[in-house]
Amino acid sequence: MSDQTTFRQGLLDPSRATPDGLKGPANAPAGKRYDVYRNNVTHSLIAALQTAFPLVRKILGGQSFDSLAPIYVRAHPPKSPVMMQYGIDFPAFLETLPQLSKLGYLPDCARFDLALRGSYHAADAAPFDLAAFQTLPPDEMMAQRLPVAPATRILRSHWPLYDIWRFNTVADAPKPRPVAQDVMITRPQFDPEPHLLPPGAADWLDRLAQGDSVQAAHDATLTTTPEFDLAATLVVTLGKSAFCTDEGR
Amino acid sequence: MLDDERRFDGLPARPGVGYKPQHFSALQADPGPVAWIEVHAENYMGDGGRPHAQLRALSERFALSIHGVGLSIGGETPLDRDHLARLKTLCDWAQPASFSEHLAWSTHGAEYLNDLLPLPYTDATLARVASHIAQVQDVLGRQMLLENPSSYLAFADSTMSETEFLAALVDRTGCGLLLDVNNVFVSATNLDLSAQAYLDAYPLAHVQEFHVGGHDEDHDDTGAPLLIDSHGKHVIDPVWTLLEHALATTGPKPVLVEWDNHVPDWPTLRAQAQRAAKALAT
Numbered sequence: 001m002s003d004q005t006t007f008r009q010g011l012l013d014p015s016r017a018t019p020d021g022l023k024g025p026a027n028a029p030a031g032k033r034y035d036v037y038r039n040n041v042t043h044s045l046i047a048a049l050q051t052a053f054p055l056v057r058k059i060l061g062g063q064s065f066d067s068l069a070p071i072y073v074r075a076h077p078p079k080s081p082v083m084m085q086y087g088i089d090f091p092a093f094l095e096t097l098p099q100l101s102k103l104g105y106l107p108d109c110a111r112f113d114l115a116l117r118g119s120y121h122a123a124d125a126a127p128f129d130l131a132a133f134q135t136l137p138p139d140e141m142m143a144q145r146l147p148v149a150p151a152t153r154i155l156r157s158h159w160p161l162y163d164i165w166r167f168n169t170v171a172d173a174p175k176p177r178p179v180a181q182d183v184m185i186t187r188p189q190f191d192p193e194p195h196l197l198p199p200g201a202a203d204w205l206d207r208l209a210q211g212d213s214v215q216a217a218h219d220a221t222l223t224t225t226p227e228f229d230l231a232a233t234l235v236v237t238l239g240k241s242a243f244c245t246d247e248g249r
Numbered sequence: 250m251l252d253d254e255r256r257f258d259g260l261p262a263r264p265g266v267g268y269k270p271q272h273f274s275a276l277q278a279d280p281g282p283v284a285w286i287e288v289h290a291e292n293y294m295g296d297g298g299r300p301h302a303q304l305r306a307l308s309e310r311f312a313l314s315i316h317g318v319g320l321s322i323g324g325e326t327p328l329d330r331d332h333l334a335r336l337k338t339l340c341d342w343a344q345p346a347s348f349s350e351h352l353a354w355s356t357h358g359a360e361y362l363n364d365l366l367p368l369p370y371t372d373a374t375l376a377r378v379a380s381h382i383a384q385v386q387d388v389l390g391r392q393m394l395l396e397n398p399s400s401y402l403a404f405a406d407s408t409m410s411e412t413e414f415l416a417a418l419v420d421r422t423g424c425g426l427l428l429d430v431n432n433v434f435v436s437a438t439n440l441d442l443s444a445q446a447y448l449d450a451y452p453l454a455h456v457q458e459f460h461v462g463g464h465d466e467d468h469d470d471t472g473a474p475l476l477i478d479s480h481g482k483h484v485i486d487p488v489w490t491l492l493e494h495a496l497a498t499t500g501p502k503p504v505l506v507e508w509d510n511h512v513p514d515w516p517t518l519r520a521q522a523q524r525a526a527k528a529l530a531t
Contacts, residue, residue, distance in 0.1 A: 007366065
């Protein structure tokens with residue numbers, strides 16, 4: 001077995017003994033000195049999870065979150081040095097924990113945190129020319145293809161995800177209503193903002209992202225969501241910077 | 250993003266700071282003696298947004314050092330080509346005055362362990378690290394600087410000292426050196442060696458940048474001091490003394506103050522940069 005394989009095995013497994021061949025001053029056994037690396041690895045990964053999942057941590061409380069985090073970091077060490085991407089598997093991990101079965105919405109909250117972070121680091125793009133769009137005759141408006149901005153994220157949830165986010169982050173926000181909510185995250189400049197989407201709007205946005213025109217996306221959405229309201233959807237998406245110009249992509 | 254005239258000029262022989270986004274406005278309003286900034290490469294490997302915008306704005310005014318923490322140059326496995334490509338993209342875009350990495354490993358197989366892990370100083374390690382450094386310099390198209398680690402333990406297998414190892418790497422690869430004098434102090438204390446002797450043996454002629462930072466104090470199983478390189482405190486006086494000792498030989502060089510945890514307000518960090526300016530003036 002290679003030296004680094006042996007060294008690595010104990011880093012995320014506190015039950016393993018200190019590897020052979022490591023020493024302190026005067027050839028003393030390394031003992032606790034190896035634990036410095038164990039602590040650095042484990043604590044730095046836990047700190048990265050804390051940074052990545054603020055909504056999940058708010059809901060669970062710091063103590064509960066910090067007791068789950070070591071289980072995750074030992075089972076799912078990062079696969080890349082780009083730590084801003086760490087935690088992709090965290091929503092699925094939360095789904096497997098029996099002690100969280102009463103918090104069925106928590107994995108979606110983790111997906112919400114991931115989407116917020118993804119939006120923050122997404123590519124820049126020139127803003128959509130809303131004024132030009134608004135001067136178009138209605139039939140031309142409906143024939144337009146609207147490029148979805150790289151920082152826009154869509155989350156579908158069976159839970160009141162938007163209300164849960166607001167309740168946990170905005171002072172005096174009302175208690176979540178028992179409804180399914182889709183959420184759109186947009187980034188007007190540097191700070192991602194969550195918005196509640198009307199029913200069907202997530203499907204409509206997906207169609208646009210695949211290159212459908214406003215009209216074609218509308219028609220396709222109506223087949224699955226008869227109550228889809230294009231006017232209301234345009235207000236929230238156009239008004240909240242969901243789109244960009246093609247040149248900016 | 251910088252004009253060509255500023256490419257590859259090296260960092261100014263003045264104080265720099267490890268850049269933290271919370272200091273963005275204060276640093277520009279009142280930089281004090283700070284002439285350059287250093288950023289961790291991996292924090293700027295997103296596709297855009299605020300991190301890139303801040304780096305673009307700060308580059309108008311401050312020389313830039315890109316300091317990688319995730320390349321795992323000491324790893325037993327081949328360098329991560331995807332990561333090397335990301336570094337190249339970042340360096341091509343940001344055109345830093347300097348690129349540096351660590352004498353350490355952090356990736357094993359498909360796992361990234363998010364820490365700077367130690368190496369035995371042997372001929373086999375030397376050959377491997379030298380080949381990795383050559384690969385980095387080849388891909389990036391520039392010289393890199395290599396930083397000495399903080400050590401908490403030593404390897405029974407080591408056949409040479411860290412200073413001999415670093416000197417051999419410079420000979421083989423033509424890389425430059427980043428001398429972290431806090432790491433020298435931490436390692437010397439932890440391994441019961443002389444920091445002064447380390448500096449006397451170190452190939453100071455190849456230093457292109459210094460680091461100073463704070464550390465925590467603990468003890469090992471026998472009660473011996475065990476210093477932890479935490480970058481969360483003021484730089485202690487003995488570390489400033491070591492820096493001044495090294496500067497007496499090298500002449501003025503870029504000196505970076507690192508403060509990565511429990512990040513203080515800007516005036517506190519600026520005061521550490523002023524202390525570095527004093528060391529540069531003596």
